[in-house]
Amino acid sequence: MATDKQGAAYLRENMRGLQFWNPTTIPPEERGKELVRMDLNECPYPPSPKTIAAMQAHADQLNRYPDGTCPELGARLSELNDIPTAQICWGAGSTQLLKSIMEIVIGPGQNLVSPALLWHRFHGAYNALAADVTIVPNKDDTSIDIDGLVGAVGNNTRLVIAVTPNNPTGLTLTEAELRQLCDETPENVLLYVDEAYHEFSVHAGGLDALQIVKERKGPWVVSRTFSKAYGLAGLRLGYAYCSSEEIANAVRLITSTFNVSAFAEVGALAALEDTEYRDFILESNATERRRIIDGLGKLGCKPIQSATNFVSADAGCSGQDVVKEMRKRGVRIGTWHDVGFENYIRISMGRPEDTDACLTALEQVLPMVRGA
Ligand SMILES: Cc1ncc(COP(=O)(O)O)c(C=O)c1O
Structure with missing residues (x-):
């Protein structure tokens, strides 16, 4: 726990003097401009028309508190994945659940x-908890080191975390790796797997992690979200499948009774049923991902083969500088926040015209930043 921070003495020590970074801010110089947003792993398409209609039809019931257990949506997900509804819990995005x-x-x-390398929000959550965290370096190819993870478990360990596909790498665990993680994480330790990019992974021929994790003997949680493949990041609905009702009830208690908005269940249910629209999003994502990977390769970058809606690459020069120059050209992309990966950029998939704009801007920016 940090003990040397200045700040208000009534705050917990690890909560003092913190900075807050708001990734959705549009600075004054960018307001009113046409922006190509390829920085936050959002879906570039709006929610499906059926989803919008379902939410509009529900608007006149907003005077009532929602049923935070999302009974209808839960029943549908229970049926799809053969997990009792009592073992599914809900969050304002899967961020809240983690x-x-x-x-x-x-x-x-x-x-x-x-x-070490995983969605950066996890590190924020570790800081807020003042947890005793053992960070296991990823392998040289940036994939998660399963031997390292299970080898780091000690007598005091209560939780092991993995993300597949992972952010910022875009890489999935192999089936053998995931089975090893499930088998070798002790039965008195909870295994938490974040599967926010699940739909993209399955579309790319990869793992349905939940189906493997649920065979584990010890406790587990797998979280997913409607933010990505269903184009509903603004709705804020994530969910977690838990190995027991006891775990789900503990999450329900620590979040709140009316934790998700009244629009969340109706919108997500409509989105889940509109498989045609979801497939369009997944197909379009795969096409643009191919174009971005090829384009990055031609521009002398080293892209990582991703199973998600974003692609990361070693740009061969400062990622921060590339991001700054891209923003001047109206294209927002991201960097990695990890020491040793300062040359990495991360690009979220957009519509075909966004890919065009991104690759055109990169063609100008990369030689300039590399030559600087
Ligand atoms: C690995 C991972 N998990 C969870 C999330 C957050 O999803 P949500 O919108 O459901 O909070 C993200 C967002 O980018 C992510 O990359």
């Missing part, structure tokens, strides 16, 4: 084991 799961598991001084 934090909640840490909170219900990790007590003072207890340990969790995590890969």
Whole structure:
């Protein structure tokens, strides 16, 4: 726990003097401009017309509190994945669930084991918990080191974390790796797998991690989201399948009774049923991903083969500088936040015209930044 921070003494020590970074801010110089948003792993298409209609039809019921257990949606997901509804819980995005799961598991001084390279929000959550965190470096190819993760589990460990496909790498665990993780994580330790990019992974011929994790003997949680493949990032609805009702109830308690908005269940249910629209999003994503990977390769970058809606690459020069120059040209892309990966950029998939704009801007920016 940090002990040397200045700040308000009534705050917990690890909560003092923190900075807050808002990734959706549009600075004054960019307001009113046409922006190509390829930085936050969002879906570039609006929600399906059926989803919008379902939410509009529900608007006159917003005077009522929602049923935070999402009974109809839960029943449908239960049927699709053969998990009892009592073992499914809901969050304002899966971000809330990952934090909640840490909170219900990790007590003072207890340990969790995590890969070093994973969605950066996890590191924020570790700081907020003041947890004892064992960080396991990823392998040289940036994939998660399963031997390292299970080898780091000690007597004090309560939680092991993995993300597949992972962010920012875009890489999935292999079936053998995931089975090893499930088998070798001790039965008194909760295994948490974030599967936010699940639909893209399955579309790319990859794993349905849940189906493997649910065979594990020890406790587990797998979280997913409607933010990505269903184009509903603004709705804020994530969900977690848990190995027991006890885990799901603990999450329900630590979030809140009316945790998700009244639009969330109706919108997500309509989106889940509109498989034609979801398939269009997945197909379009795969086409643009191919174009971005090829384009990056031609521009002298080293792209990582991704199974998600984003592609990361070693740009061969400062990622921050590339991002700055791209923004001047109206294209927002991201960098990695990890030490040793300062040359990495991350590009979220857009519509075909966004890919055109991105590759055109990169063609100008990369030689300039490399030559600087
Ligand atoms: C690995 C991972 N998990 C979870 C999330 C957050 O999803 P949600 O919108 O459901 O909070 C993200 C968002 O980019 C992510 O990359």
